[in-house]
Amino acid sequence: MQFKDYYAILGVEPGAGEAEIKTAYRRLARKYHPDVSKEAGAEERFKEVNEAYEALRDPQKRAHYDQLRAAGYRPGQDVPPPGGGFHRGGQDDFDFEEIFAGGGAGGGFSDFFEQMFGRGRGRAGGAPGARGNGDSRAKLSVPLEAVYKGESIRIGVGGKSLDIKIPKGIRQGQVIRLPNQGANGGNLLLEVEYAAHPDFEVDGRNILHIVPIMPWQAALGGTISVATLGGQVELKIPAGSEAGKKLRLRGRGLPGASPGDQIVELEIVAPVPVSDAQRDAYASLKQAFDA
Template identity: 70%
Template sequence: MQFKDYYETLGLEPSAGEAEIKTAYRRLARKYHPDVSKEAGAEEKFKAVNEAYEALRDPQKRAAYDQLRARGYRPGDEVQPPPGGFGGGYGGGGVDFEEIFAGGGAGGGFSDFFENLFGRGRSAAGGFGGQAGRSAPPRGDTRAKLAVSLETVYEGGSVRISINNKTLDVRVPKGIRPGQLIRLAGQGTHGDLLLEIEYAAHPQFEVDGRNVVHVLPLAPWEAALGATVSVPTLGGAVELKIPAASEAGRKLRLRGRGLPGSPSGDQIVELEVLAPKPESEAQREAYQRLRAAFGEDWRRD
């Protein structure tokens, strides 16, 4: 099993804060998204970015990863589980505990390194994230976290998981909330399987209650003059009218485009103004004309 440097994948220092991790993830996920990027190997880079973010966005996972990284491993080094694991894991309350990812999106396709480190598809008695040597209780339920994509939460449906050497189809109700439990009778190691819902990281959306937030990049002329721009939503792309004289940070609301509920949430579109990099002489000349038109004192205005 080869070590992966998740900080290097996101272009970050190990001291990076939560906001820096989130910003790097947004930028790289947008850059390598298979629906957008034309770069060779974009899909694999996209998966690597998702995996790195999934490991570093959660304080408990990040602490376990940092403990391993502190041993001096470099990308490509062979890693063996340390005796006794890291201890603690994600479990508690006298039940087996596992973490499962399903439902597509950012929650699937993780490497063997990630799965061994965080115990995907294995009980708390094994893997780096577990409590090695601790036998399962003779009776009791098995508890697991199930990370589902926002698309699955929006539409509802069935996801397929693998646990305890079994493959199960789990019905996920539309609009299910983080922390809610799905009970599968008799499917645990020694009783029922209790699946605690969490939302998988998404490259285009963040969740705020039942609202979803999308950061929309705009060119300076789109923000200044106004434009009609295609915006992704969980229910499909829609056309959004950008008012003239919009500034970075302005928020526009798409009512009813958030997560289902009573009432349903909205989608908040936060505007981000970016200056495209000039790649030709004509584009550089266009910037020079803008500089001449606005003058050197535009900041004062």
């Protein structure tokens, strides 16, 4: 099993702050998203970026990873398994092991990640977070799409695969109970957390989404296609919109008794001119606005 440099994968320094790591993740995830990118190897690159962000976004995981990195390991070097000089943490270091749903933003993690943080491999009795003969507990990282649609997902736990139904609109912190799937025949209690998403952030039941638009779309208005958890929808941009303006797509957030909305924040992006005609167009704009 070879060491991975998660900082290098995201293109940030080891001392990078949370905001810088998040910005780098979002930029790369958008670039390599399989639904968007046509580059060779984009899907594998997308998985690497997601894995790196999962490791660095959580302070506890990041501190654990930094300890190993500080020991001098570098990309390509073999890392010994637990018990051979590589310390994954004691019984009290983590309240839960973590289980990641197959597929989506939360799945497909490498052996290195699984050895670092676990993936359905527990301590006592071979089950995650085992507590003697009673229930076992684990955190379940669920893609937002599965939460929005109420899909079934496949997880790996205790050396086997399980298909479980994700209740539509389930909140973070709620628990899914799987009878007889824990240690020694006990129950497996899965505490839900939302997997990182390349496009969306969650605020309660609302979905936050930054959308880039062209300067002329901001100035003149128009209609653009916007991604939501339920698919693409049309959004009208009012003329005279400024950077940071927020628009609301009602009912496009996470479902519930009172469904959330999707809040779209506009980001104005000026394209780089690559032809004489485009440079002339910018010169004409400058002359018009300087007059």
